[in-house]
Amino acid sequence: MQMILPFPDIDPALFSIEIGGFTFALRWYALAYIAGILLGWRLAVLTVRRDALWPGNRAPMQPGQVEELITSVILGIILGGRLGFVLFYQPAYYLANPGEILAVWQGGMSFHGGMIGVTLGGLIFAWRNKVPLLSLGDLMALCTPPGLLLGRAANFINGELWGRPSDAPWAVVFPGDRAQDCPGIVGDCARHPSQLYEAGLEGLVLGALLIFLVYRMGWLKRPGAITGMFLVGYGLSRSFIELFRQADAQFITAANPMGYVVQFGDAGLSMGQLLSLPMVLLGLALILWPRRSTPA
Numbered sequence: 001m002q003m004i005l006p007f008p009d010i011d012p013a014l015f016s017i018e019i020g021g022f023t024f025a026l027r028w029y030a031l032a033y034i035a036g037i038l039l040g041w042r043l044a045v046l047t048v049r050r051d052a053l054w055p056g057n058r059a060p061m062q063p064g065q066v067e068e069l070i071t072s073v074i075l076g077i078i079l080g081g082r083l084g085f086v087l088f089y090q091p092a093y094y095l096a097n098p099g100e101i102l103a104v105w106q107g108g109m110s111f112h113g114g115m116i117g118v119t120l121g122g123l124i125f126a127w128r129n130k131v132p133l134l135s136l137g138d139l140m141a142l143c144t145p146p147g148l149l150l151g152r153a154a155n156f157i158n159g160e161l162w163g164r165p166s167d168a169p170w171a172v173v174f175p176g177d178r179a180q181d182c183p184g185i186v187g188d189c190a191r192h193p194s195q196l197y198e199a200g201l202e203g204l205v206l207g208a209l210l211i212f213l214v215y216r217m218g219w220l221k222r223p224g225a226i227t228g229m230f231l232v233g234y235g236l237s238r239s240f241i242e243l244f245r246q247a248d249a250q251f252i253t254a255a256n257p258m259g260y261v262v263q264f265g266d267a268g269l270s271m272g273q274l275l276s277l278p279m280v281l282l283g284l285a286l287i288l289w290p291r292r293s294t295p296a
């Protein structure tokens with residue numbers, strides 16, 4: 001008999017209150033965003049206060065400027081993440097229902113879209129404050145994994161973005177008809193908790209690696225190297241986890257049960273893998289770019 005784990009009884013809302021017939025709730029997902037941004041902000045302030053970590057023993061910006069940077073990051077996450085989800089995953093639906101494009105409370109955010117939004121926000125911040133672009137990118141990359149860790153944990157609590165059906169001992173029975181729609185499986189359908197896989201690899205492992213490279217190996221003295229390592233680490237982690245993550249329903253057909261967006265015979269690439277591929281290539285270019293100084 002397969003050993004499976006029941007889904008933990010955790011309410012997606014931390015608490016809710018009713019005022020004048022309206023219900024206001026603080027959800028774990030929103031709290032994950034808030035906590036991730038606060039942790040990233042404190043790590044950024046701590047890092048720019050240590051001049052010895054940076055090229056020429058001088059940080060590229062002052063601690064007080066981090067607050068303005070955080071504002072750009074928040075706007076990039078929300079606008080980029082939502083528009084990325086709309087364009088990459090469900091363009092036909094939102095073209096037919098444009099009024100729902102900005103309905104972020106209904107769910108639907110794309111990491112790759114959020115990264116594009118944050119990048120554009122960083123470009124504007126760097127231009128306005130005359131901050132070296134590669135060093136700013138390194139700081140932003142260093143501070144991203146805490147948000148990824150908490151965000152994926154919140155995905156698990158919400159019972160969304162679950163994995164493919166599995167008979168692994170740690171497979172979880174997620175609630176809901178869609179999660180239980182597993183052709184050929186009689187009874188409870190257990191799935192990979194792929195959200196937790198992502199939290200571990202993209203959050204804990206990648207975050208620990210970047211902190212080690214910054215604080216022990218002096219990689220901030222090589223502008224662009226930390227950004228490159230983040231891009232490679234995230235791209236490879238996401239591509240690997242896509243093997244266990246359930247593809248989005250709009251990509252799954254009878255002829256394409258794995259939900260590939262690009263197929264090579266019986267194999268192919270998911271949307272997450274396709275979007276991660278240029279990240280890995282760009283990251284390798286930044287790490288291997290020969291015109292950089294040796295860490296001091």
